[in-house]
Amino acid sequence: MGRLFSLLAVIAVLMVFVAGGSIYWLSAAMVAQAREDEAAAVAKAVASSLSEQIDLFSRALDKMALDPEVVNAVTGVDPVLLAAVAANLEKHFPDALKIRLLLPGSGELDEQSVPRMGFADLDMVRETFTANQLPAIQGGKGPDRHLAMTSRIMQHDKAVGVILASLNYDFIGKSLQAAAIKDGYIELMQEKSVLGVSGDKNDTGQREIAQAPVTNTDWKINYHYNTGSGLGKSTLIVIFIIVPGLISILAFFVVHRKLSNLLTQDLGSIIKAVKDMMTHKAPGSYPVNLSEMNAVISTLVQFKRFLDRCEDFKLDATLVSEDDFELDYFLLGADLDFKEHFSKKDHNSELPADIENAFKKNRQKLKKPSGRK
Numbered sequence: 001m002g003r004l005f006s007l008l009a010v011i012a013v014l015m016v017f018v019a020g021g022s023i024y025w026l027s028a029a030m031v032a033q034a035r036e037d038e039a040a041a042v043a044k045a046v047a048s049s050l051s052e053q054i055d056l057f058s059r060a061l062d063k064m065a066l067d068p069e070v071v072n073a074v075t076g077v078d079p080v081l082l083a084a085v086a087a088n089l090e091k092h093f094p095d096a097l098k099i100r101l102l103l104p105g106s107g108e109l110d111e112q113s114v115p116r117m118g119f120a121d122l123d124m125v126r127e128t129f130t131a132n133q134l135p136a137i138q139g140g141k142g143p144d145r146h147l148a149m150t151s152r153i154m155q156h157d158k159a160v161g162v163i164l165a166s167l168n169y170d171f172i173g174k175s176l177q178a179a180a181i182k183d184g185y186i187e188l189m190q191e192k193s194v195l196g197v198s199g200d201k202n203d204t205g206q207r208e209i210a211q212a213p214v215t216n217t218d219w220k221i222n223y224h225y226n227t228g229s230g231l232g233k234s235t236l237i238v239i240f241i242i243v244p245g246l247i248s249i250l251a252f253f254v255v256h257r258k259l260s261n262l263l264t265q266d267l268g269s270i271i272k273a274v275k276d277m278m279t280h281k282a283p284g285s286y287p288v289n290l291s292e293m294n295a296v297i298s299t300l301v302q303f304k305r306f307l308d309r310c311e312d313f314k315l316d317a318t319l320v321s322e323d324d325f326e327l328d329y330f331l332l333g334a335d336l337d338f339k340e341h342f343s344k345k346d347h348n349s350e351l352p353a354d355i356e357n358a359f360k361k362n363r364q365k366l367k368k369p370s371g372r373k
Contacts, residue, residue, distance in 0.1 A: 009252035013245040020241035032227055039210035039225040042179055046186060046223075049175045051215040054135055054149075057095070057167060058216065061151035064089055065163055074101055074153050074161035089163075097146055098166040104129060104159070115144040115166050124150055128162045134218050137169060137195055145169075172196045184225040190218065199224075262289040270296055277304045 064070060073085040082101045089099045098113050102125050110117040120138045127133055128150040139145040146166040153161035172188060176198035179186055184207065185199025201224075210223040269286040270293065276284060283304055286297045 009249050012248045012252065016245045016248055017241060020244065024237055024241065035225055035227060036208065036210065039184070039208070039223045040212070042181070043186065043210045043212035043221045043223040046175055046179050046188075047212040047214045047221045049178070050172065050188070050219070050221075051217070053171050053175070054214070054216055057135070057147075057149055057165070058151070060093060061149055061163055061165055064093075065151040065153045070101065070163070071153060071155055071160070074103060075155060077103065093165065093167075095168045095171075096165055097168055100164045100166075101153075102162045102164055104161070115139055115146040117164070117166075118144070121148050121164060121166075124148055125162050125164050128152055129159045134216065136218070137190055137193070138166075169195075173198075181223075184223065186221060186223045188214075189220050189222055195219065266290055266293040269293070270300070273297055273300045273304075277307070 073081045086099045086101045090096045097115055124133050133150050135149040138148040147169040149165045151163045152159045173196050176196045181199030185201045187197045188195040207224045208227050212221045266288040269288050273286045283301050
């Protein structure tokens, strides 16, 4: 029985581990997909926010480029007037750090104003005369770093000048921080340069990247989201799988011990019944814990009564086989032809006269149970 319970315990524990592992694998796949969808949605939301801000700046510059005062200042080729109009435009553009009106062929750098105009700004202005340019972060770290945006000043379908706006880029950090990133970090990239970061970059967990482009720029959002469950969570999941297995082992052990004790007690009662039968003692009380053992006790008691009857009739009980004699009929006093059952062809024997006479004398005491033949 110990081997049987051990085998059942091993099978139960394996089933618990397989079920727990399968559930963990399915849930991990679902969680990974949910995290991927969430990361993509967050990256797109941040990219959309930045794109709307850039579009707002671009439309404001385009309106300035259509202002007749701006067109007249550019076509008049008056440096003083250009500076005055540019200063006036700065007042109407809250996020503007510096606005410059540049003419075709301009090649001089402005290093007097802050932020200074560098070679990247100058190249951007030259290319704007032929095609609209995408906004870009220019300048090194410090006060010269700015968001550069340009807009062509047109007259009679000809580019007569360019507005170069050096804008404050603090909105980038605000948009990234508004995403409230957890278990990962998000960064804004301009080619290989990082323009802004939000979140915990020091997290060493396994990561995937969700990307989203920022419309009307050459920027892109990289969302590094955590795909691993972490050591603490993994340990907790393993505990949740192992604990039910240990509980199953404990349950099998307790049941085995309890059943063993019950069987030991019941076998003691059976052995006592057998001992009483062998020593010709009167049947007593044989309590058992398992109801299945009642049939064994009942059979032994009936057999004891059968032996007593055989002794009363001075019969050899070994002559009566299961096929020859219905034990329960005899013990209950059934009206049977005892001689017929005892003298079948297999035995070829006759009952002794005294036994036959004894049976006939007591036959009147036997009563046939109802429904039995």
